[in-house]
Structures are given as C-alpha cells and as structure tokens.
Amino acid sequence: MYFLRFEVSPSMLGKFRIVGDWVVGTKISKAEILDWLRQEDDRYLQDLWQKADAIRRENVGDAVHLRGLIEISNHCVRQCQYCGLRVDHRGLARYRMTEAEIMECVRQAVDYGYGTVVLQSGEDYGIRTEWMASVVRRIKAETPLAVTLSLGERPDTDLIAWREAGADRYLLRFETSDLQLYEKIHPSLPGRWSDRIAILRRLAELGYEVGSGVMIGIPEQTYESLAHDIWLFEVLYLDMIGVGPYIPHPRTPLGQAAIKLGAPQDKQVPNSELMTYKVVALARLACPGANIPSTTALATLNREEGRELGLVRGANVVMPNLTPPQYRVSYEIYPAKACIFETAADCDACVKRRIISLGRTVGSGRGDSPNRSRRIKRAERKLEDLVEDTPCLPCQPQL
Numbered sequence: 451m452y453f454l455r456f457e458v459s460p461s462m463l464g465k466f467r468i469v470g471d472w473v474v475g476t477k478i479s480k481a482e483i484l485d486w487l488r489q490e491d492d493r494y495l496q497d498l499w500q501k502a503d504a505i506r507r508e509n510v511g512d513a514v515h516l517r518g519l520i521e522i523s524n525h526c527v528r529q530c531q532y533c534g535l536r537v538d539h540r541g542l543a544r545y546r547m548t549e550a551e552i553m554e555c556v557r558q559a560v561d562y563g564y565g566t567v568v569l570q571s572g573e574d575y576g577i578r579t580e581w582m583a584s585v586v587r588r589i590k591a592e593t594p595l596a597v598t599l600s601l602g603e604r605p606d607t608d609l610i611a612w613r614e615a616g617a618d619r620y621l622l623r624f625e626t627s628d629l630q631l632y633e634k635i636h637p638s639l640p641g642r643w644s645d646r647i648a649i650l651r652r653l654a655e656l657g658y659e660v661g662s663g664v665m666i667g668i669p670e671q672t673y674e675s676l677a678h679d680i681w682l683f684e685v686l687y688l689d690m691i692g693v694g695p696y697i698p699h700p701r702t703p704l705g706q707a708a709i710k711l712g713a714p715q716d717k718q719v720p721n722s723e724l725m726t727y728k729v730v731a732l733a734r735l736a737c738p739g740a741n742i743p744s745t746t747a748l749a750t751l752n753r754e755e756g757r758e759l760g761l762v763r764g765a766n767v768v769m770p771n772l773t774p775p776q777y778r779v780s781y782e783i784y785p786a787k788a789c790i791f792e793t794a795a796d797c798d799a800c801v802k803r804r805i806i807s808l809g810r811t812v813g814s815g816r817g818d819s820p821n822r823s824r825r826i827k828r829a830e831r832k833l834e835d836l837v838e839d840t841p842c843l844p845c846q847p848q849l
C-alpha cells in the first residue's frame with residue numbers, strides 16, 4: 451500500500467505533515483537503505499546488484515528505452531551554487547535554439563527510432579509560455595513522440611499551458627530532501643520560495659508523468675539525508691528517477707569552495723561512481739515500475755562502462771544527446787561532460803552498440819511508466835469508495 455494523500459511545506463524542514471488517511475508501507479525501509487549505502491563489501495554488494503537487476507527485469511523488462519535529449523537553451527535566471535549554467539557564470543556563451551533547430555533534432559529522433567524527446571534548459575523566461583506550447587503542439591502533431599519537458603520551476607500557468615499543448619512528462623529533480631542544504635545550494639528567487647516537492651505534486655495532478663531525482667555526494671549531504679531521498683522517491687510514487695554524482699564545476703561557488711559546506715567525514719556521502727550505482731539500485735528496489743536512466747554524469751565518471759554498469763544495476767533508460775554540436779559545449783552544467791564532442795549520429799550508434807552488447811534490446815514505442823496509470827486507477831478507486839460510502843440523499847439526516 452502507498453500514500454493516499456500528503457502535504458509538505460518548506461517550513462517543515464524535511465518532515466511530512468500527514469493529512470487525511472495515509473497508509474504508508476514502504477518496499478524497503480529507511481534503515482535498510484542506510485545499511486546498503488554504507489555497505490562497502492563487494493560480496494554483499496553483488497546481492498544488491500542482482501536484486502535490482504531482477505526487479506528491473508520483472509517490472510520493466512529487458513528493453514532499454516531511448517529518450518533523445520535536446521538541450522534547447524542554456525540561459526538561466528537562477529544562482530544554483532553547483533551548476534555551470536547559473537546566471538553569474540558570465541564567461542559562458544549563451545544560446546537559445548530556434549523552433550526550426552528543435553524540429554530538426556526532433557526529426558532525427560524519429561529517424562533513429564526513439565519514442566521520446568526530452569527538451570531541457572536552464573530556467574529561461576526567454577522561453578515564452580505560448581512559444582513553448584506551440585513547439586510542443588507541433589511535435590505532437592507531426593510525430594508519434596512522447597514529449598518530456600525539463601525547464602525548471604516554471605509557474606503553474608506554464609505547466610498547465612504545456613500540458614494542454616500535449617506535453618506528456620516533466621522532469622524536476624528535488625536535488626536533496628535536506629531543505630536546509632537545498633536552500634544553501636539552490637537559493638530561492640526573491641519573493642518566490644523554491645518548493646520543488648509542491649511542484650512535483652502539482653505536476654502529478656495535472657496528469658504529467660513525473661520525474662525527479664537527486665545529485666549524489668553534494669558537500670554536506672549525509673548518508674541519513676540520502677536514505678531519506680530514496681525513501682521519498684517511493685512516497686512520491688515517481689514515474690521517472692534520475693540520479694547522478696555531483697561533479698564540481700570550477701566556475702561555481704560550490705566548485706571553488708567559495709561557500710563552505712561539509713559534513714563530518716564519517717557522515718559525508720562521497721560523490722563516487724560506486725555510490726551512484728548503489729543509489730540507482732536502491733531506487734529500483736524502492737520504485738520497481740519507474741523508468742530509471744543510466745545518466746550522462748555516470749558516463750562522465752566512467753567512459754568505458756559507466757552506462758553499462760548503470761543498466762545492469764537497475765537502470766532501463768538511456769538519453770542519447772541530440773543537441774547540435776555547436777551548442778553542446780555551452781550546455782556545461784558540469785565540466786568534461788561525456789559526449790560533448792560527438793554528433794547525434796555518434797551518440798545513437800554508441801548507445802545502441804552498448805545496449806546490444808549487454809544482451810538487452812533497444813526499446814520501441816514511447817516506453818511510458820506503468821506507475822502513472824496505476825496512480826490514476828488508485829485515485830479513481832479511492833473516489834469510487836468515497837462515492838459508495840456517501841449515504842444516498844434519503845438516508846442523510848434532514849436538517
């Protein structure tokens with residue numbers, strides 16, 4: 451059983467206020483998650499990898515779904531202390547793709563047989579609500595593709611307009627559920643509190659498939675808070691979960707250690723490759739039906755086999771990059787990102803070769819998450835129960 455209704459506000463600092471009728475029964479307890487995160491013995495970890503791989507196979511099968519990533523703009527109004535796109539990174543050449551450029555990439559996605567395009571950007575209000583809606587409408591009218599947006603914390607009116615235009619999914623990582631740490635590394639905009647959990651809840655209400663995730667090994671991130679993050683994946687009943695190691699960017703305050711953050715050494719989560727595999731595997735245990743990518747950040751740490759190891763330890767999605775080469779170098783959220791000197795054709799061939807070498811198949815179709823339809827069915831069942839439980843008019847006490 452999962453949650454039925456919940457409410458979170460920023461002032462609660464990571465604790466949930468429980469409203470109405472909750473039933474929470476997690477698949478894996480926070481204590482178990484914590485034990486795995488601290489586990490260093492390779493013999494035990496083999497068990498975790500095997501369990502995650504088996505649960506992945508049972509729930510989402512052997513197909514690896516490909517999502518073509520188009521990084522449509524690197525403009526950003528935010529001051530995230532970790533990200534190379536932050537507004538104060540003055541040396542970065544900024545770009546915003548035109549509709550024609552985006553459509554060119556979309557056509558490539560169709561030619562390569564992908565089922566989804568992901569349009570990602572910094573939080574860029576130069577991307578106008580109506581313009582984005584018309585691009586989404588055009589993709590939906592001209593192709594069979596699912597459209598995923600990842601455009602930051604946009605106002606409710608934008609999220610509604612884009613959903614009405616046909617957008618299927620939205621990605622917004624909550625980055626860390628430690629709200630004190632979150633506010634230090636991801637300052638709110640003046641007068642607008644950054645409450646990503648509330649936005650994720652809203653996206654689900656609007657009928658999007660909802661994706662979120664965290665960075666692993668942010669300075670001051672403790673094992674306890676990372677265990678809480680993974681537990682939260684299940685509570686939020688996410689459709690998609692993207693996790694990757696934090697990679698310091700030398701042109702950011704966090705990368706330059708200009709802001710001092712840190713937990714005691716025995717509590718600090720390392721931003722290592724091994725820790726990332728553990729989180730991928732635990733995310734699979736917590737959310738068996740979710741779509742989980744083997745991320746570019748993982749491929750950046752281990753170019754030879756990072757993607758493959760992610761795929762055999764719980765992941766079932768890869769996001770080959772379709773961004774035109776002249777823009778890739780400028781979408782520098784962290785340095786030395788994998789694939790920045792490749793073309794879309796290189797990425798396509800490389801990713802498919804890696805999938806086949808594992809004995810897995812390249813997914814066809816949209817690769818929707820089963821979680822969203824289950825979530826809706828559950829809500830409908832709940833509604834029916836409520837209707838059945840409501841006494842009919844004649845039985846109601848007369849006033």
Ligand code: SAH
Nearest residue numbers: 532533571572573602623695696697783784
């Ligand atoms: N503007 C969008 C997309 C941001 S980039 C948004 O805010 O959702 C996508 C993800 O890159 C971020 O959510 C963050 O988790 C990751 N990222 C940013 N800087 C990073 C860094 N230095 N190391 C690793 N991941 C980083």
